[in-house]
Amino acid sequence: MVDYNILLGGEAGQGMNTVGGVLEKIFTRTGYYIFATKDYMSRIRGGHNFNCIRISDEPIYTHRESIDMLIAFNEETIELHEKHLLKDGLVIDEKAYPFKELAKEIGNIKVIGTVMVGAVIKMLGLSTDIAEGVLKEYFSGDILRMNISALEKGYDLVDKKVTLPSVAAPKKTITLNGNQAVGLGALAAGCKFFSGYPMTPGTGIMNYIAAKQHELGIVVEQSEDEIAALNMVIGASYAGVRAMTSTSGGGYSLMVEAVGLSGIIETPAVIANVQRPGPATGLPTRTAQGDLHFVLYASQDEIPRMVIALRSVEEAFYQTIRAFNLADKYQIPVTILSDQYLADAQTTILPYDFSAVKIEKHLADVQGIGKERYKRYKITEDGISPRIIPGKIPGQVVMVDSDEHDEYGHIIESDTERIQMMDKRMQKIETLKSDIQEPWYVGSEKPETLIVGWGSTYCVIKTVIEALEKQGKSIGALIYGDVCPLPVALFNDYAANANNIIAVEGNYSGQLADLIQQKTCIPIKIRLTKYDGRAWGYEELQAKIQEVL
Amino acid sequence: MEANHNRFNKCSETAWCPGCGNFGILNALEKALNELGLLPHEVVICAGIGQAAKTPQYINANGFNGLHGRALPPATGIKIANKHLKVIVNSGEGDSYGEGGNHFMHTIRRNIDIAHFVHNNQIYGLTKGQASPTSDMGFATGIQTQGVVTEPLNPIALAITLGASFVARSFSGDAEHLKKVMKEAIMHNGYALVDILQPCISFNKVNTFKYYKERVYHLEETYDATDKQKAFKRAQEWGDKIPMGIFYKQKKPTYTECVDCLKKGPALVDTTEDLEKIEKFMDEFC
Structure with missing residues (x-):
């Protein structure tokens, strides 16, 4: 599997996003899959920002800390990221190559980024055709000509360093x-x-x-x-x-x-x-x-x-x-x-x-509500009242009220009607449960160790589980999408066989773990939480899990 | 359509005190809507929370009784969704100028075609007698025990300054005038503010029916409502003499006229989805 990781770093406003964006398009149009992240500060100019582009010939869903190529727009980038550069990793910066000089020769310092793009694709053994196509979408006229010249100059400036295996039958991707x-x-x-x-x-x-x-x-x-x-x-x-x-x-x-x-x-x-x-x-x-x-x-x-x-x-x-x-x-x-x-x-x-794609609006029509005065909050078994919208049915009006109300939407204070309306609304949670999706499961069939997580940590957890399974560990993970109402069936099944349950979350206390405990009465004591404002890296998470196993 | 039939009458029992100014406002509103030939399903009455904000409860029309201070944003959303609906906001001055002050400013800027009827009794009725944004200085309450020390908000002057396209004042005790101004406000193309003075018979012992009756007068027939400078000047009159009528009126593009698809197309609610077009958006990600 191809797995190549590029980091571009510099100050806000140096054109990093443009260079990153052009490179991303070149890689994906060549047939690679990318996963690209942005690490930016809450400012428009200055500070330290960096983009990572991870390239593969298979779909990838998570970033990697170790770097194969470091593209530095300033010295600080090298200082901050050198520690993650792999042994045979490449550094592309002004010290190594005279990008600025070449850009000036072409007549516009702004094309410096394109000179760098040319150098990068040469180093990776890619051709300039696709790159030219991408530039044509960004620029036109004289500016385009200058950029194409910049691309070529950058290309000629360096030698090929790496051969990224080509993708056999590229699929249409987005x-x-x-x-x-x-x-x-x-x-x-x-x-x-x-x-x-x-x-x-x-x-x-x-x-x-x-x-x-x-x-x-x-x-x-x-x-x-x-x-x-x-x-x-x-x-x-x-x-x-x-x-x-x-x-x-x-x-x-x-x-x-x-x-x-x-x-x-x-x-x-x-x-x-x-x-x-x-x-x-x-x-x-x-x-x-x-x-x-x-x-x-x-x-x-x-x-x-x-x-x-x-x-x-x-x-x-x-x-x-x-x-x-x-x-x-x-x-x-x-x-x-x-x-x-x-x-x-x-x-x-x-x-x-x-x-x-299906659009299901669930609106009632004239037949659906009958001839009687419309009850916006009609009591029904499943809690769902036929809904119409105002202005569409002559003779019928739609009244909604943030006060507690009766079936017509009229303000009330009676205890029996209050109970009726609360019960009706809360019944919808029970009805909704039929539409709730269980969490996704990845890992061993009857895992000794069960990980629980939710949301965007899915990809990093999946990557770690696959790696640990390869090492012979009996491990699996449930990753939640629907969290309210919380589905519990799969968790109960897997928890019954597991010796360890570990929560992995991007917060201080382990909020999903608390929620699962509350709904299942099964305690989750081991909680790997991260609240530094950064996403879990898979190397980091794998080490943490191995520590507690 | 029967001439004298009140299509908007709901015959509901109200929670208002006998003699409350809200009755006069409700009656005038029903008359205005009837005389304009509107039908209940074509009209939405929006309100926040408060005594005035109970108006949607007592009228036969579509109603949106939302959150305190938040009558204008849903009204805006409703008008954007279906430009054919007549959208009217009835709420108090606490709801409109206090809790909802930010929305008041920005709804004026949008000039969205809704009529905003503010029941202004210079006091908080539902919470039993605290100062409101329009209470006069020195007005003593259970909270402002030494009298109000903050200057009252002048809604007429404020609305004119912000560029409102229709700014008027009326009085719950002048049924004919109120109905007439309401009709003009409803028919006005754009945001229309009518600040309606009303007594609170339970909690405001200063600004009573008699107090207003003695002070209000109609702007002269010769008054030119298109002169912004003069309108602003007349808006400063308060105290012994309180002018009523349309202070300022101007033609300017409404929100609906400025947003292309709302101006040219059918009501948003009547448009269909073009999934094929949306599917092609994916090409930009290739």
Whole structure:
């Protein structure tokens, strides 16, 4: 298997993202799969930022710490990352090659990045054809000519150092990050209104949808705050339009009351919380899994809700569509939990299967509600009341109320009606359980050691499990996507045979472990938690697991 | 359509105190909607929380009784989703100018086509008598025991300054005037604010029905509502004489007219998904 890891480092504003972006396109169009991460600071200029591009001839879903090639835009990059450079690793920097001089010769210092791209592809034994094609998408006219000349000069400057085995039969692939996957999923689900307030790392979803708004004839509104964002979404949803918002933990904090509103007025809402370390401002551009407990309970009192954690770029698309369908079916708020790592990681995957996309709005028609005065909150066995939207059926009006209400949506204070409505709403959790997906399992058949994790740690856990199994360990992992309501059947099965249960999480206390304990009464004592704002690397996680085994 | 039939009457028992200014406002609203020839399913009444915000409960129309201070954002979402609905917000001054102050500012900036009727009694009724954003200085309550020390918010002047396209004041005790202004506000293309003075008979012993009755007067028939400077000047009048009527009105593009797909296309709720087009977006990731 090809496994080559490149790190590009420098200050913000030095053009690293452009060089990285061009290289990523060259690799994927050559037929490789990539997994590319960005490690950036909360500033527009300066600081130390770096991108990693890991290349393989098979799908890969996680980063690697050890580096094969270090592309340094400044000296600091070498100081900080040299320790991870492999013995025969390559360093590409101004000291080794006169990139700046060549760029000046061409007549524009800005083409320095393209000179570097030329050098990199030569070293890796790739041709310039695909690179030229990529440059043509970025530039035109004189600037393009200069860049192509820069590419050639860079190419001629160095010798071939490595031979990346070529990919025999390249498949059609797409390379995108978690935020783009959620955005594309939302569009495919028929989301026509998006309201949000920018907050890193959740803004990418809004950016993606906004870029398509004109072409699709949908509306993106930047709201005055996150309170307005979710309230607007709920208003649009009440009026029959699929709507969503995205944010990070701080914005979600402002949305909390409206999450409860969606619950009590039984109006669907989809909210993406792309986690970063908190509380308050925390570490804006870093990653975490610290908001699980928060989103499970956000709102006073109790409401039916669903929480889906995203495990990969691949499923982010399908789970976003599922979030819209289930929000409509159960008339509840559905929270999608992502994180900065997944949101920003470019991953090469097979194209999404659009023939599998189904939009199920679960709206009632005239026949469905009968001729009597419409009861928005009609008591039913499964807790779901036939839903219509305002303005569509003459003679019928739709009343929703954040006060406790009767079946018509009219404010009440009677104890019996209160109990009836609470029971009806909470019944939906029971009904919803039939749609809940068990966690994914990877590993040995009856593992002695059972790992539990959730969300984006799926890929790193999977990689570690495969490695430990090869060493002859009896080990397996359950990685949760649906976390609320929590499915427990698979866990109970595997836990019955396991000697050790270990939780792996990106938070301080082991929030999933607490949740599983609460729902199954099976204790999880060993908890490997990481809360430094960085994602687990597989080398690091493997060492930690071996330590406790 | 029968001329005198009140299509919006719900005949519900209300939680308002007998003699509350809200009754006059509700009656005027029902009359305005009837006279405009609207049907209950075409109208959405939005509210936050408070005594005034119970209006959607007592009228036969679509209703959205949301969170305290948050009447305007869902109203905005509803109008964006279905531009054919008549969206009206009825809420108190605490809801509109206090808890929801930020939304007030930004809804004016959007100039979205909704009518905003603020029931302004200069006190918090539902929580039993605390100062509101429009309580006069010196007004003593159980909380502001030495009297209010913060300056009252002037909603008329504020809305004019922020560029609102329709700014008016009326009084719950002047049924004919209120109904007329409401009709104009509902028909106005854009965001329309009507600040409606109303007595709170239970908790406000200063700004009573008599207090307002003695002070309010109609802006002159010759008054030019298109002059922003003059409108701002007249908005400063408060105290012994309180002017009522449309202070300022201007034609300007609404949110719906500025967003291309809303302007040219059908209502968002009536559009279909183009999955083939969306599938092609994947090409950008190749």
